[in-house]
Structures are given as C-alpha cells and as structure tokens.
Amino acid sequence: MLTHTHVMMSDKKDKGDEETGVITKARPKTARPPLYKVLLLNDDYTPMEFVVHVLERFFGMSHAQAFEIMLTVHKKGVAVVGVFSFEVAETKVAQVMDFSRRHQHPLQCTMEKE
Numbered sequence: 122m123l124t125h126t127h128v129m130m131s132d133k134k135d136k137g138d139e140e141t142g143v144i145t146k147a148r149p150k151t152a153r154p155p156l157y158k159v160l161l162l163n164d165d166y167t168p169m170e171f172v173v174h175v176l177e178r179f180f181g182m183s184h185a186q187a188f189e190i191m192l193t194v195h196k197k198g199v200a201v202v203g204v205f206s207f208e209v210a211e212t213k214v215a216q217v218m219d220f221s222r223r224h225q226h227p228l229q230c231t232m233e234k235e
C-alpha cells in the first residue's frame with residue numbers, strides 16, 4: 122500500500138553526510154598496489170654456482186650481479202633479490218622452490234610484504 126508518507130519520503134532530499142553523522146574524507150584515491158620483497162636464504166649445502174644460475178635464470182641478473190648477491194646471502198644469511206607485485210613475487214618463489222626441489226637442493230626462497 123502506498124500511503125501519503127511514502128509518497129512524501131520519495132520526494133525528500135538525501136541529507137548527505139551533514140545531519141547523519143556519517144564521516145567521509147575526500148581523498149585523492151589511486152592507491153598503488155602493495156609490493157613484496159623476494160628473499161633468498163642461505164644454507165650449507167646448495168652449491169654457489171646453482172644459486173648464481175637461479176639468480177640469472179629467474180631474476181634476470183648478469184653473472185657478476187648474480188655472483189655478488191649470492192655472496193651476500195652466503196655471508197649474511199639472507200638478501201632481497203627483487204621487489205614485485207604479489208602475483209609476480211608468488212610466481213618467482215614458486216619457480217625457485219620448484220627448480221631447487223627438482224635439483225635436490227635445499228635452497229629456500231620466500232616473500233614478504235614491503
């Protein structure tokens with residue numbers, strides 16, 4: 122049933138935020154997607170040459186660059202090997218973990234939000 126009250130309501134202007142107490146904030150709104158660091162971990166068994174190969178193959182590093190990062194991981198225990206979107210980081214980690222497993226090396230690769 123359509124009463125005169127309903128008819129009046131449909132004519133009423135929205136109060137917006139002023140009288141309703143709803144808090145809004147005008148904000149230039151184009152947030153960049155979060156980035157993820159991909160980390161390589163040291164271990165006592167994976168051959169240095171294998172790690173260098175991984176860095177060349179999956180992270181597009183030159184041999185010199187790859188050797189340098191491999192040595193950093195070897196000495197310090199961990200290093201960031203790249204910063205990517207969630208999807209790309211996830212893919213790199215999976216590729217490295219799969220490649221290492223297939224070659225029976227214990228090399229570990231992880232990701233964390235930047």
Ligand code: TYC
Nearest residue numbers: 162163164167168169194195
């Ligand atoms: N520590 C390894 C060795 O002495 C080399 C190594 C470097 C392993 C980096 C893993 O992420 C790594 N053979």
